[in-house]
């Protein structure tokens with residue numbers, strides 16, 4: 001296994017961590033707020049307009065005494081029931097009172113008391129949900145029964161009864177309304193809170209000694225932020241409408257204190273002789289309710305909230321543009337005779353100069369994650385893509401299926417498969433390729449299995465969809481597939497749910513699922529990483545047998561050189577987004593030409609024979625550079641023990657002097673002649689030439705350095 005060279009900071013939980021791309025990962029609560037503000041509210045014109053309206057209304061109502069032209073009780077008997085005039089911009093009511101002044105004077109009370117409903121309702125509902133989710137079944141049952149009783153009560157009758165008992169105490173009435181609404185909010189939030197309580201990081205927090213309250217506040221509440229905020233926005237709008245309704249039927253603030261509902265009630269009595277009077281108050285109430293709803297809708301309409309890894313509509317448009325650009329480039333190349341590749345034999349996968357990039361990748365301006373990757377996979381063979389995390393292996397593999405994550409697209413090159421360039425194939429056409437011609441096994445088998453359905457249902461449904469079989473025929477085929485992947489008790493496993501089987505069994509089922517459409521190529525993204533050693537060996541042996549029996553080919557993504565040695569016929573070593581060495585597995589493992597391959601082997605305990613096991617395994621100092629920091633010259637230079645001045649220039653992938661492989665190193669032959677070794681001791685990168693991380697596209701001229709690395713410099 002390739003060692004991790006950069007251990008996580010001990011205080012990662014406190015300080016935050018970093019993503020694979022090097023961006024800081026905010027804490028859950030902060031991340032939730034960032035998502036809310038950046039992607040949803042500000043991305044929705046309606047929500048932005050609503051926010052502006054609410055902010056203006058709050059500011060205007062709070063500062064009303066400073067700027068209102070009239071007091072709410074001032075009467076102008078010369079302008080009773082008038083429309084808009086220079087003196088009264090929104091007209092007057094039946095007593096000659098200024099409508100504009102009364103609307104804004106009433107706004108603060110309406111908004112404030114609606115907030116009481118929000119705070120009581122959402123606060124109580126959230127607290128009850130977190131308590132029920134964290135305190136065990138008996139507490140949950142008790143709280144659920146109480147909330148069910150609350151939901152069965154006639155809310156309107158209770159509100160009217162309260163008003164009858166205590167008078168029109170609006171804050172109290174709105175608080176009781178909040179209590180009644182909390183039962184519904186509890187039901188909405190409970191399921192999510194229980195799901196969060198079952199997460200592994202909550203178990204880890206328990207192991208760390210965090211109590212129920214700490215877990216609820218630190219780990220559950222941030223995860224509920226989205227739902228809570230959405231509920232709050234909707235309850236705010238409902239509270240305003242109910243309050244206006246109460247005032248309309250005479251249970252609002254006492255006269256002459258203005259309220260929106262009371263003003264609408266007054267206007268309704270003059271709907272024939274002064275219809276305008278209804279307009280200003282009604283419009284303000286409607287706009288305020290619409291604003292709250294727009295904000296709630298925007299917060300609730302998270303792009304792919306259920307599946308954040310799936311591309312949004314904008315991502316799909318971007319990807320379609322990138323596909324069209326690649327197709328156009330391929331057509332141009334064909335017309336000019338520069339295509340330089342043929343479609344290859346049927347069943348052979350030929351990847352040529354593949355590039356993958358992010359964001360504006362379709363226009364060529366995004367950061368590139370993979371550049372110039374080429375390889376072939378013959379039928380019945382296994383190609384290993386190997387390298388550290390962040391080297392572009394998974395991006396390369398997923399691009400074969402058109403399954404790159406949201407915001408990432410293939411930006412150039414060709415993926416030639418059965419006469420078709422998959423890099424230039426629209427997503428809808430890729431659907432006929434996925435599953436039927438090329439299938440995927442992921443690192444985490446549970447990702448391929450839906451916990452809601454039995455293994456049998458999922459296998460049968462997939463077989464029927466991909467192969468058009470009838471139900472009983474598909475069931476028999478599912479049984480046969482499970483036996484083929486080495487499951488002895490196939491009949492019983494068909495009836496089980498994914499959570500009832502072990503990880504190794506789940507991976508076998510995932511392999512069976514991948515084989516449902518009889519694919520000719522299997523993309524296996526670290527299929528054994530999550531399994532223990534014994535099961536790893538079983539799954540590798542299964543894949544080997546499948547390749548032999550079916551003639552299927554496999555692209556195996558792995559960082560484990562043991563897996564490469566075990567199953568791969570060919571290997572492509574990737575570093576910082578491109579291939580640094582490829583060729584036959586035996587040749588590369590026995591006689592590596594690139595220092596990075598050499599370093600990986602030196603760091604792998606499996607690659608060292610017991611009798612020659614060094615006292616200390618080698619390490620590779622430093623980290624894989626971020627794509628935006630790739631140097632103009634050799635991308636491995638900042639970590640390479642053999643770096644020299646020639647390494648500051650771009651390095652092409654050239655035929656290796658030994659065997660039939662290719663290698664991207666200016667000193668490959670020179671070092672091979674000298675019999676190079678990757679030193680286990682902490683040797684600074686570029687021991688021939690101090691190579692600081694090269695981030696400039698035009699490196700400084702380096703001093704001439706011609707000496708050759710001695711085998712044992714240390």
Ligand code: SF4
Pocket residue numbers: 594595596634635636637638640641642643644646647651664665666667668
């Ligand atoms: S010797 Fe130079 S070209 Fe070769 S891997 Fe090291 S830095 Fe890169």
